[in-house]
Every structure is written in structure tokens, then in C-alpha cells.
Amino acid sequence: MGGALRASAAVPAAVKARQHVAVDPARLQSLQQAFLDLRFGMFIHLNMATFEEREWGDPTLSPKLFDPKHLDTDQWAQAAKSANMGYACLTTKHHDGFCLWPTKTGSANVMQSSFPHDVVRRYVDSFRKAGLKVCLYFSILDLRQDIRARTVTPEKIALIKAQLTELLTNYGPLTALILDGWNASWSRISYAELPYREIYDLVKSLQPDCLLTDHNAGSYPGTALYYTDIKQYEQHAGQKIPPGSPVPSQSGTTLQSDWFWKKAYPTSELASAKTIVEEWLVPFNENHCNLILNVAPNRDGRFDDNAVARLAEIGRLWKNTGPAPKIGRSVTITTPDLAAGKPAWASASDEAVGPDQAFDDNFRSYWLADRGKDDAWIEVRFDGPVSFNTLSIVEPLHAEGYGDASRITAYKVEVERDGAWTELVAGTTPAPYQFHEIERTTARRVRLSVKGRQPGITEFGIYDEPR
Known part of the structure; x- marks a missing residue:
């Protein structure tokens, strides 16, 4: 172990100022569709927690504890193939901050462990050899480097960028990069404190075809892509795909009871093949959503026999039947909401919930027009x-x-110019969610007027998206 950012001098090359990277919407949609066509994937949680009987590794423990002495990534890949999976994702760094690759940034990593081998390299080589697509998982929250809410500094952002640069340049093309521990209620590292678009642009500049996926589905409406290319549901935490979801999604859960291996796993009950296929995989696939099923390697670095057998059983029940249902184009929000926290007004507020509730970047609060009013506005x-x-x-x-x-x-929606209001967009069809891409407009006052039976708005968002 070592102190936080002890090798920050190795970081700056990865954090030169970058312009926004243009993302072609048609190309992005094609990549999202190709991801959905994979249908079924394997999550692989292997890290310090594997050796601690915990779900989060203790950041104070020595890397020497990490010792998967009989690591067999070929076994993992063959087990995934037996279940007719199309891809996999490995936890390169979990929340405690231990890296499964020989990072040059000074963070604790495999070369300081009792198993001094590049686990990420072995994983990507085995899965590609088996004809499977490769994804990587990376935690923004890093307890060893003290990267947590209200402690983020430019040096810590530089460390994150340097580590992501290593992963995106040293291990070949990735289908997706899955981020975690960011903008979550339990980690509280916001997209304002650690700007989302900076990370997004870095990823797209290094690998334009890598989809960036953040575990933030619990924070944003299910009918849009906020700060992610693929909406990531943590089924294991109770997050559910809304019926008729139009956006490309992925739902993650576990074959065993938890994400990381426990001593009871070789003989414990596993999720049934019937449940996995009939209740999760097939319905999800019909709803523009992949299932990614976690299988935890044991302390030898292998899957337990019962897990291998269950995966083969899944493969006998389910076959990848070809392309997934087609998706339409989704608008992806990647920049801050310009209206969040700004002064807000309403047409009346004697009984209503204040208009600031529609500009607080919180989809659990809302502004409500006065009782009996069927025509109201917020500004x-x-x-x-x-x-x-x-x-x-x-x-x-x-x-x-x-x-x-x-x-x-x-x-x-109107903007005020020279004392008069100019309409930007309007709609008459009842809909709980509306996105509008418009020509770039400049204004100091923006007003949303709504008609209906005491209508309400949970968020009126205003963004300046690169395009």
C-alpha cells in the first residue's frame, strides 16, 4: 500500500486539455444495436474482496492478500461460451482501489500482490480467443486514493484519466467500459465535482467505438440516456427496467448470492437456470435490454464446479437467436443541466410546490401548479x-x-428577447417525457408553459450538447 497519489508525477500526459469529441448519432446507434445483439453477458467480480469475505475490499489491507494462484481465464471463457453468452466484463478496479493490471500511476496493483501477473491481459486474451466480446469495469470511487465525495481534486481526476488511458490503449478494442461509484446516492461523487463530459471525451478520443456505461439508472428517468450510452440497471439492487423501455439497456445481477466469492459458494444454492432464462433473459431481450450475469471466481481464480454446471444448464435452455429488436435513436445527455440551481419563478405559488423543485437536478421532487389551475408556467x-x-x-x-x-x-417553451416572448418548441400530445434538440439559442430567461389538470414538472432541463 501507499499514500494517496504518491506517483502523481506519472499522470499529466493523460490529462492534456481536450476538445469535445464529436459523436456521430447514427454510428452510436449502430454500436448500441450491436451491443444489444450480443444479448447475454458475464460479469466477473474478482479483486481484493474475493479474499476478504466482503463485498468491498478493505483499502487498508496489503495487496499481498491478492493471490488467485491457479487463475484460469480460459475456464471462465469456456464457461461463458457454454451459456451462449456473447461478451463479458471484468472488474479491473473496484471501490477499494486495487488494480488488476500493472498500472504506472502508483496505485496498488497486481505487481505488488502475491500473484504478480496482469489479470486484465489474461482475461482479454482468453475471451477474445473464445470469440467473445470484451468489456471492462472501472470504479470512479477509489478508497485507497481517497477519491470520494467532496475530496476530488485536479490531481485525482488526472489519476483517473491516466488509469483509464492505460486500459483503453493497452488491451485492444473494448465493446464497453462500465463505470461505477459515480453520481450514486451511496458514493455521492457528482458529475459537477468530477465532470462527466471530461471522462466521456477521453474515452471517445481513445476508442471512438467503445460504449461508455455508468451505473446511474437509479438517478434518472428510464426513457432517456442521461450520462451513459447504455442504461445500466443493477437488478441485484432492485432496479427494474420500465415496461416498454425504448433505450438500449443492460441489467446486472448475480448467479451466486453476492458479487464477490464467499466460502459458502461451492455448495450454496444458485439462481436457477429456468429463472435466469425465462424470467430475466428472454423478457429483458424483448425490452431492448441485455442480461449480464455475475459469476464470481474463487480464491484460486477459477469458477466453482456448481457454477460451471449451472452455466452449461443455462446454455441448454437458451440459444442466442440472432439480432435483438431494433432500437430507434436515443438522445444522450452528457453535459451539465444549465438550469440546475438557478433562480426560478412560477405563474402563481400561493398553494403550489415551489418552481425551484423543477430546477434542482432531482427527479424525485417536483413543481406542482396551483389547485384548480389548468394553465401555468415556470421560468x-x-x-x-x-x-x-x-x-x-x-x-x-x-x-x-x-x-x-x-x-x-x-x-x-419560450425565451424572452427585447421584452417579448419567442416560442422555441411546443407540443399537444400528452407525454410524460419530451426531448427537444434545437438550433443553438442564447437567452437569459426561459419559460415552460403547460396546460392540463393541475400539471407538474419534475425537471425542466436545459443543456448545451456538443454536436
Whole structure:
């Protein structure tokens, strides 16, 4: 072990200022469709926690504890093939900050362990040899380097970028990079404190065809891609795909009871093949969603016999039947909400919930028009002219006290110029969620007007997306 950022001098080459990387929407949609066509994947949680009977490794323990002395990544790949999986994802660094590759950034890694071998290299080589696509998992939260909420510094961001640069340049093409421990209620490292777009641009500059996926589905509506190319549901934590979801998604859960291996696993009960195939995999695939099933290697670095047998049983019940249902184009939000936290006004507020609730970057709160009102507006006012090209309007369906049916029958967005209001967009079809991409517009005041039966808005988002 060592102190945080003890080798920060090795970092700067990875963090030169970058321009926003242009992402072609048609190309992105093609990559998302190709990912969905893989249908079924394997998550592999192997790290310090494997040797600790824990789900998060203790960041104070010595790397010497890590010792998968009979590591067999070929066995993993063949087990994935037996289940008719199309891809896999390995935890290169979990929340405690131990790296499964020989990083040059000074972080604790495999070369300081009792098994001084590049585990990431062995994994990617075995799975590619078996004809499977390769993804990597990386935790933004890093307890060894003290990268946590309210402690993020430019040096820590540089460390993250340097480590991601190593993974994206040394291990060949990745189908997806799955991020975790970022903008979650339990990690609290926000996209403001550690800017999402900086990481997104880095990934796309190094591997344009690598999909970036963040574990943030619990924070944003299910009908849009906020800060992710593939919406990532943690089924194991109770996150559920909304019926009829239009966006490309992935749902993660476990074959064993938890993510990392436990001493009871060789004889413990596993999720049944019937449940995995009939209740998860097939319905998810019909809903634009892959299933990624975690299988935890034991302390020898191998899958237990019962896990191998269960995967083969899954393969006998399910075959990859070809291309997944087609998706349409999804608008992806990758920049901060310019309206978040800005001064807000409403047409009336004697009984209503305040308009600031629609500008707080929180999809669990909402503004509500006054009782008996069927025509109301909310407005955000900026200190100076602000340019934007994307709008999101989200109604608080299913929220407590609001109900499951849309109350909005019409809406419009206007900007104030020279004392007059100019309409930007409008709609008349009831819909709980609206995205509008517009020509870049500059304004100081932006107003959303809604009609309906005491309508409400959970978030009125204003973004300036690179394109």
C-alpha cells in the first residue's frame, strides 16, 4: 500500500486539455444495436474482496492478500461460451482501489500482490480467443486514493484519466467500459465535482467505438440516456427496467448470492437456470435490454464446479437467436443541466410546490401548479446570456401524490428577447417525457408553459450538447 497519489508525477500526459469529441448519432446507434445483439453477458467480480469475505475490499489491507494462484481465464471463457453468452466484463478496479493490471500511476496493483501477473491481459486474451466480446469495469470511487465525495481534486481526476488511458490503449478494442461509484446516492461523487463530459471525451478520443456505461439508472428517468450510452440497471439492487423501455439497456445481477466469492459458494444454492432464462433473459431481450450475469471466481481464480454446471444448464435452455429488436435513436445527455440551481419563478405559488423543485437536478421532487389551475408556467432566469441546444421536459409520473396518468395536454417553451416572448418548441400530445434538440439559442430567461389538470414538472432541463 501507499499514500494517496504518491506517483502523481506519472499522470499529466493523460490529462492534456481536450476538445469535445464529436459523436456521430447514427454510428452510436449502430454500436448500441450491436451491443444489444450480443444479448447475454458475464460479469466477473474478482479483486481484493474475493479474499476478504466482503463485498468491498478493505483499502487498508496489503495487496499481498491478492493471490488467485491457479487463475484460469480460459475456464471462465469456456464457461461463458457454454451459456451462449456473447461478451463479458471484468472488474479491473473496484471501490477499494486495487488494480488488476500493472498500472504506472502508483496505485496498488497486481505487481505488488502475491500473484504478480496482469489479470486484465489474461482475461482479454482468453475471451477474445473464445470469440467473445470484451468489456471492462472501472470504479470512479477509489478508497485507497481517497477519491470520494467532496475530496476530488485536479490531481485525482488526472489519476483517473491516466488509469483509464492505460486500459483503453493497452488491451485492444473494448465493446464497453462500465463505470461505477459515480453520481450514486451511496458514493455521492457528482458529475459537477468530477465532470462527466471530461471522462466521456477521453474515452471517445481513445476508442471512438467503445460504449461508455455508468451505473446511474437509479438517478434518472428510464426513457432517456442521461450520462451513459447504455442504461445500466443493477437488478441485484432492485432496479427494474420500465415496461416498454425504448433505450438500449443492460441489467446486472448475480448467479451466486453476492458479487464477490464467499466460502459458502461451492455448495450454496444458485439462481436457477429456468429463472435466469425465462424470467430475466428472454423478457429483458424483448425490452431492448441485455442480461449480464455475475459469476464470481474463487480464491484460486477459477469458477466453482456448481457454477460451471449451472452455466452449461443455462446454455441448454437458451440459444442466442440472432439480432435483438431494433432500437430507434436515443438522445444522450452528457453535459451539465444549465438550469440546475438557478433562480426560478412560477405563474402563481400561493398553494403550489415551489418552481425551484423543477430546477434542482432531482427527479424525485417536483413543481406542482396551483389547485384548480389548468394553465401555468415556470421560468428560469440566468445572470447573463446562456447558450443551449437541448431541452428536456419531464412530468413526475408515479411520484407520490401525482399519480400514474399524464396531466399535461399541451406545453410550449419560450425565451424572452427585447421584452417579448419567442416560442422555441411546443407540443399537444400528452407525454410524460419530451426531448427537444434545437438550433443553438442564447437567452437569459426561459419559460415552460403547460396546460392540463393541475400539471407538474419534475425537471425542466436545459443543456448545451456538443454536436
